[in-house]
Amino acid sequence: xxxxxxxxxxxxxxxxxxxxxxxxxxxxxxxxxxxxxxxxxxxxxxxxxxxxxxxxxxxxxxxxxxxxxxxxxxxxxxxxxxxxxxxxxxxxxxxxxxxxxxxxxxxxxxxxxxxxxxxxxxxxxxxxxxxxxxxxxxxxxxxxxxxxxxxxxxxxxxxxxxxxxxxxxxxxxxxxxxxxxxxxxxxxxxxxxxxxxxxxxxxxxxxxxxxxxxxxxxxxxxxxxxxxxxxxxxxxxxxxxxxxxxxxxxxxxxxxxxxxxxxxxxxxxxxxxxxxxxxxxxxxxxxxxxxxxxxxxxxxxxxxxxxxxxxxxxxxxxxxxxxxxxxxxxxxxxxxxxxxxxxxxxxxxxxxxxxxxxxxxxxxxxxxxxxxxxxxxxxxxxxxxxxxxxxxxxxxxxxxxxxxxxxxxxxxxxxxxxxxxxxxxxxxxxxxxxxxxxxxxxxxxxxxxxx
Amino acid sequence: xxxxxxxxxxxxxxxxxxxxxxxxxxxxxxxxxxxxxxxxxxxxxxxxxxxxxxxxxxxxxxxxxxxxxxxxxxxxxxxxxxxxxxxxxxxxxxxxxxxxxxxxxxxxxxxxxxxxxxxxxxxxxxxxxxxxxxxxxxxxxxxxxxxxxxxxxxxxxxxxxxxxxxxxxxxx
Amino acid sequence: xxxxxxxxxxxxxxxxxxxxxxxxxxxxxxxxxxxxxxxxxxxxxxxxxxxxxxxxxxxxxxxxxxxxxxxxxxxxxxxxxxxxxxxxxxxxxxxxxxxxxxxxxxxxxxxxxxxxxxxxxxxxxxxxxxxxxxxxxxxxxxxxxxxxxxxxxxxxxxxxxxxxxxxxxxxxxxxxxxxxxxxxxxxxxxxxxxxxxxxxxxxxxxxxxxxxxxxxxxxxxxxxxxxxxxxxxxxxxxxxxxxxxxxxxxxxxxxxxxxxxxxxxxxxxxxxxxxxxxxxxxxxxxxxxxxxxxxxxxxxxxxxxxxxxxxxxxxxxxxxxxxxxxxxxxxxxxxxxxxxxxxxxxxxxxxxxxxxxxxxxxxxxxxxxxxxxxx
Numbered sequence: 001x002x003x004x005x006x007x008x009x010x011x012x013x014x015x016x017x018x019x020x021x022x023x024x025x026x027x028x029x030x031x032x033x034x035x036x037x038x039x040x041x042x043x044x045x046x047x048x049x050x051x052x053x054x055x056x057x058x059x060x061x062x063x064x065x066x067x068x069x070x071x072x073x074x075x076x077x078x079x080x081x082x083x084x085x086x087x088x089x090x091x092x093x094x095x096x097x098x099x100x101x102x103x104x105x106x107x108x109x110x111x112x113x114x115x116x117x118x119x120x121x122x123x124x125x126x127x128x129x130x131x132x133x134x135x136x137x138x139x140x141x142x143x144x145x146x147x148x149x150x151x152x153x154x155x156x157x158x159x160x161x162x163x164x165x166x167x168x169x170x171x172x173x174x175x176x177x178x179x180x181x182x183x184x185x186x187x188x189x190x191x192x193x194x195x196x197x198x199x200x201x202x203x204x205x206x207x208x209x210x211x212x213x214x215x216x217x218x219x220x221x222x223x224x225x226x227x228x229x230x231x232x233x234x235x236x237x238x239x240x241x242x243x244x245x246x247x248x249x250x251x252x253x254x255x256x257x258x259x260x261x262x263x264x265x266x267x268x269x270x271x272x273x274x275x276x277x278x279x280x281x282x283x284x285x286x287x288x289x290x291x292x293x294x295x296x297x298x299x300x301x302x303x304x305x306x307x308x309x310x311x312x313x314x315x316x317x318x319x320x321x322x323x324x325x326x327x328x329x330x331x332x333x334x335x336x337x338x339x340x341x342x343x344x345x346x347x348x349x350x351x352x353x354x355x356x357x358x359x360x361x362x363x364x365x366x367x368x369x370x371x372x373x374x375x376x377x378x379x380x381x382x383x384x385x386x387x388x389x390x391x392x393x394x395x396x397x398x399x400x401x402x403x404x405x406x407x408x409x410x411x412x413x414x415x416x417x418x419x420x421x422x423x424x425x426x427x428x429x430x431x432x433x434x435x436x437x438x439x440x441x442x443x444x445x446x447x448x449x450x451x
Numbered sequence: 452x453x454x455x456x457x458x459x460x461x462x463x464x465x466x467x468x469x470x471x472x473x474x475x476x477x478x479x480x481x482x483x484x485x486x487x488x489x490x491x492x493x494x495x496x497x498x499x500x501x502x503x504x505x506x507x508x509x510x511x512x513x514x515x516x517x518x519x520x521x522x523x524x525x526x527x528x529x530x531x532x533x534x535x536x537x538x539x540x541x542x543x544x545x546x547x548x549x550x551x552x553x554x555x556x557x558x559x560x561x562x563x564x565x566x567x568x569x570x571x572x573x574x575x576x577x578x579x580x581x582x583x584x585x586x587x588x589x590x591x592x593x594x595x596x597x598x599x600x601x602x603x604x605x606x607x608x609x610x611x612x613x614x615x616x617x618x619x620x621x622x623x
Numbered sequence: 624x625x626x627x628x629x630x631x632x633x634x635x636x637x638x639x640x641x642x643x644x645x646x647x648x649x650x651x652x653x654x655x656x657x658x659x660x661x662x663x664x665x666x667x668x669x670x671x672x673x674x675x676x677x678x679x680x681x682x683x684x685x686x687x688x689x690x691x692x693x694x695x696x697x698x699x700x701x702x703x704x705x706x707x708x709x710x711x712x713x714x715x716x717x718x719x720x721x722x723x724x725x726x727x728x729x730x731x732x733x734x735x736x737x738x739x740x741x742x743x744x745x746x747x748x749x750x751x752x753x754x755x756x757x758x759x760x761x762x763x764x765x766x767x768x769x770x771x772x773x774x775x776x777x778x779x780x781x782x783x784x785x786x787x788x789x790x791x792x793x794x795x796x797x798x799x800x801x802x803x804x805x806x807x808x809x810x811x812x813x814x815x816x817x818x819x820x821x822x823x824x825x826x827x828x829x830x831x832x833x834x835x836x837x838x839x840x841x842x843x844x845x846x847x848x849x850x851x852x853x854x855x856x857x858x859x860x861x862x863x864x865x866x867x868x869x870x871x872x873x874x875x876x877x878x879x880x881x882x883x884x885x886x887x888x889x890x891x892x893x894x895x896x897x898x899x900x901x902x903x904x905x906x907x908x909x910x911x912x913x914x915x916x917x918x919x920x921x922x923x924x925x926x927x928x929x930x931x932x933x934x935x936x937x938x939x940x941x942x943x944x945x946x947x948x949x950x951x952x953x954x955x956x957x958x959x960x961x962x963x964x965x966x967x968x969x970x971x972x973x974x975x976x977x978x979x980x981x982x983x984x985x986x987x988x989x990x991x992x993x994x995x996x997x998x
Contacts, residue, residue, distance in 0.1 A: 007453065011453050044757070047758055048757070048758050048760075048761035048762070049761055049762065049765050050761060083477065083479065083480075085480060085483075086479055086480070086483065089483065117502060118502045118503075118584055118585060118586055119502045119503055119505075119506045119585075119586055122503075122506045122510070123506055125510075126506050126509045126510040126514060127509065129510065129514045130509070130513065130514060132514075132518065133486070133517075133518070133521075136518070136521055136522070136525070137479070137483070137521070140479060140521075140525055148525055152522065152525065152526075155518065155522075159518065179586060217755060217757075218755065218827055220755075221755075221980065224755060361757070362757050362758050363756075363758060363821065364755070364756065364825065364827055365751065365754045365755040365756040365822075365825065365827045365828050365831060366754060366755025366756075366827070366831075367755075367827055367830070367831075368830070368831060368978065368980045368981070369978075369980065370978065371827075371830050371831075
């Protein structure tokens with residue numbers, strides 16, 4: 001056989017898992033993102049005392065499909081003087097960055113796309129931060145002064161909060177000691193505790209910074225519809241806009257995955273090493289079976305025949321999933337446990353994180369841009385720096401001076417919280433003296449209503 | 452075999468992007484092609500098992516410096532400069548300098564082919580599995596052997612930051 | 624638009640830009656066009672261009688009889704139609720020297736106070752939406768739905784109600800009127816607490832509304848601002864207490880007054896007004912006097928020649944009707960003093976020096992309805 005062909009076959013033989021995972025990510029994540037949008041609309045409706053999409057498909061479940069078809073068949077409008085190459089490129093960059101970043105995330109001890117790259121976490125952060133090129137190029141390509149302003153503002157926001165997020169992650173990484181994704185989770189497993197309990201302030205800073213990173217409310221001024229300055233997305237319609245949106249929601253998943261891996265224990269169940277908590281292993285199967293049982297209960301109450309069948313279908317699917325999740329508990333199949341249960345816990349944690357994002361979006365008003373930057377630079381970044389210091393000191397206390405790890409971390413967390421209070425007090429004083437209104441206006445005789 | 456394919460892919464992208472970068476009229480297009488050049492170089496770093504340099508290139512160069520470039524290009528209106536034919540008379544000088552540089556690099560590469568162990572395209576280095584982990588090795592040397600230069604560079608960066616802030620502050 | 628001026632500068636020109644906001648814009652509460660003169664991010668001046676909703680209501684009045692004109696009045700401030708009707712009917716009654724019977728007055732008061740709550744709910748929902756809080760709008764609409772159901776059961780219409788007639792009321796209250804209103808008022812306390820929980824202590828809300836759009840008391844009086852705008856600046860002037868009309872004299876309620884005159888104070892004043900309206904309704908529901916609902920008014924109304932000015936405290940401010948009669952069945956002139964129109968003049972004063980993102984909040988806090996501004 002031709003040596004090159006042989007080399008190709010060897011390549012495929014060694015790398016087929018990664019290739020298939022890559023294809024799966026590119027094919028499946030857009031669909032998942034579409035359903036994430038539906039989830040958000042349903043949650044928003046629930047919190048606003050209404051129902052959300054109900055028409056398309058049972059309970060609106062086919063809404064993302066309908067939206068995708070609509071966006072695909074829309075007319076592709078390109079502004080007159082727009083730079084066509086960059087106009088085409090910007091949404092693609094945004095989406096590609098988010099999808100590529102997913103390549104290094106481990107959903108379970110053996111579920112990951114790339115081989116466990118040595119700088120795994122840094123890779124995810126670095127590549128997902130390339131998404132801001134999508135924003136800034138998109139604003140530029142729209143050829144409108146206000147789109148460019150909106151894009152520059154959005155980029156400035158992203159860059160500022162990336163710093164804070166990075167510093168918060170550094171605190172977590174100090175505890176983990178490595179950048180490899182699997183090794184971080186294994187460290188949490190060997191220590192027996194999730195890092196969120198060891199470095200809670202870092203987790204909190206990361207949550208806030210990641211909300212700003214993904215341009216979600218309350219930090220979504222650059223893309224809000226009721227603001228005057230047009231956002232960078234204004235000129236994009238149809239599928240190009242869908243790419244941006246997809247990139248934003250995929251970014252949410254990436255950011256959730258990073259937080260879950262580093263702070264929430266990745267694929268570990270709560271109390272991963274505690275033997276008498278092994279009953280928690282029943283929870284995955286049990287919770288999905290409970291959902292199935294609820295579906296059976298509701299099936300009897302549906303008004304239309306189609307809905308009854310649909311509920312029964314969902315109940316059966318839940319039952320099947322519960323059986324699959326319960327299988328590893330049976331002796332001979334226990335080799336499946338780390339993979340299946342790991343995936344369940346990981347997805348549960350990411351879902352909780354994204355639920356928090358959505359919850360905050362519906363509850364909080366929007367920050368004005370200068371308030372946003374003020375929060376990032378004057379409060380979050382100093383706090384993150386102090387936190388890195390504190391965690392470093394805690395580690396030194398533990399290794400060099402033999403303190404108990406928990407004691408050291410409690411002491412340093414208390415110090416960080418004190419620093420946070422001090423920072424907030426300082427900023428309250430500063431904002432009390434300088435309000436948002438400009439320096440007092442000299443009284444002008446100009447009457448802008450005249451003439 | 453696979454190594455060669457990957458290397459030539461990245462190298463080809465890098466050269467092509469570099470060529471496109473210097474021949475575009477539109478400054479933003481040039482910036483985009485510079486980004487692709489830098490990322491292709493980062494790919495080559497990754498192939499050489501220098502993962503930290505790879506990701507540092509992406510985060511710092513592409514994610515930091517290129518963002519700065521693009522900001523500057525957007526904030527300064529280049530239409531005026533674009534329509535002025537400023538550099539056409541320096542074509543021949545540029546060509547001369549390029550040929551001279553190419554000759555120098557060529558002579559240097561040709562003369563090193565005979566030096567044992569320092570040739571190019573000789574894949575007889577340490578097998579990949581035997582390499583120390585790049586990040587740890589880098590951290591080792593940075594914080595142990597080269598600590599003083601590291602601190603000096605940090606102070607230099609701090610001075611640059613403070614200077615930039617001072618210069619940008621408006622006189623209120 | 625600004626290309627000629629921008630030839631010799633960088634993209635972020637330091638000269639003045641004119642940014643046009645509206646007439647189609649999600650946050651201008653109607654067809655309002657605002658031209659903002661910007662210096663970078665700061666607003667240096669504003670100019671409102673109105674008239675997109677002008678329908679010539681005052682001219683139409685000259686060719687309608689007094690009863691025929693009553694439904695037109697609802698369409699001015701279409702968010703609070705009942706108040707408009709109250710002002711008009713009372714003005715014509717003054718012209719005719721006729722008084723509505725006590726039962727009519729009390730029912731009118733209840734309906735008007737319910738309408739005040741409904742109007743403030745719309746204000747709260749849309750204002751919060753402009754500032755970015757997505758949820759209060761739906762909660763407010765849920766409450767407003769209850770009020771509109773009461774209106775529909777009473778007079779058949781939700782929005783443009785034409786609830787009152789000149790001389791009293793046409794319809795008797797329906798059977799469960801008192802029970803409905805009482806149930807709404809009892810529920811409403813808990814709902815107001817929901818809005819307070821969401822917004823009042825929220826530091827983002829405070830950051831967006833404190834010291835934004837400050838209007839001093841002197842400026843208010845000089846500009847003729849009225850209603851919650853005036854009261855938030857510290858002037859305790861409410862026509863329900865100062866020149867009582869309908870049945871307001873019988874009820875005990877407070878007039879909320881602010882201190883700073885900023886957006887946050889206007890928010891607090893309107894929230895408190897909703898509470899006070901609820902108290903008035905509860906007091907009124909307890910004892911509605913029995914009796915006729917229509918006064919001694921003929922079928923054809925020919926008021927004696929003369930003129931009258933009557934003003935009431937509408938939810939948006941002081942709503943006044945100046946009616947000149949020439950003895951015929953059609954008025955000679957009806958001039959309406961629209962509170963939103965006069966409050967809108969304060970926009971320039973309030974917006975100067977603020978950032979562009981604050982202009983949306985300031986327009987929202989003035990609580991304007993373009994139907995009233997343009998008539």
